[in-house]
Amino acid sequence: MAALSNRLAEGMDAFLAGLADQFGPLMLILGGVFAFAESALGLGIAFPGETAVLALGAATTTGSDVAWALGVVAVGACLGDHVGYLIGRRLGPALRESALVRRVGVRHWDSGTRMMGTYGMWAIAGSRLLPGVRTVxxxxxxAAGLGYRSFVLGSVLGAASWSSLWVGAGATARNALPEMARTLGTAGWIAVGAIALAAAVVLLVVRQRRRRARRLADAVTHR
Incomplete structure (x- = not known):
């Protein structure tokens, strides 16, 4: 068991070293692009932005790398917010009935509207941790006419917190995974694999139910 754990740790070290070798301008640009897509209205549900940002964080090796990753991801996310804000300012409340919002989910729009009515610009920062809702x-x-200064403040706070969460998680995982591989042992890795498999099954079931609910909602809307 100890030998297997050591081999797993060595493999993890090699993988992370290879990932670190890729860190540079291109990887930063890709991280920013995925962060932008994750936040932009209509794109967020299709792009694995958090996964890309997590990988970017795992590729960092120095404090300077982490600082660059945090900044680029935050800027990308904030720019993605601007896409939705400008579309909302131009189209107004009628945007709720558009095909674009139906694609994202009208329920997300309604949840965002309630949050905006209760918390104002703080809803922009708080919704960053809510998939689907944060996109709208x-x-x-x-659409609600929130002033630009208030919008920018909420967006910057939300983008910075989201960037810190996922880049930080990736950087932490980089240091923790090899040690985990050494200490978990074979039984521990079997348990981790079983948990991961169960989580994947649950995720698939939830996604299927959401798709059915979305199709039913679209059918009702088009009647």
């Missing part, structure tokens, strides 16, 4: 809240803010 900037557009809700624009």
């Amino acid at each position: 809240v900037p557009a809700v803010a624009g």
Whole structure:
């Protein structure tokens, strides 16, 4: 068991070293692009932005790398927020009935509207941790006529916290995974694999139910 754990640790070290070798301008640009897509209205549900940012964080090896990753990801996310805000300002509340919002989910729009009515610009920062909702809240803010300064403050706070969470998680995992591989042992890795498999099954079931609910909602909307 100890030998297997050591081999796993060595493999993890090699993988992370190879990932670190890729860190540079191109990887930063890709991280920023995925962060932008994750936040932009209509794109967030299709792009694995958090996964890309997590990988970017795992590729960092120095404090300077982490600082660059945090900044680029935050800027990308903030720019993505601007897409929704500008669309909302231009189209107004009628945007709720558009095909674009139906694609994202009208329920997310309604949740974002309630949050905006209760918390104002703080809803932009708080919704950053809510998948689906965070994609539409900037557009809700624009449609509701939230001032640009308030929008920017909420967006910057939310983008910075989201960037810190996922880049930080990736950087932490980089240091923790090899040690985990050494200490968990074979039984521990079997348990981790079983948990991961169960989580994947649950995720698939939830996604299927959401898709059915979305199709039913679209059918009702088009009647």
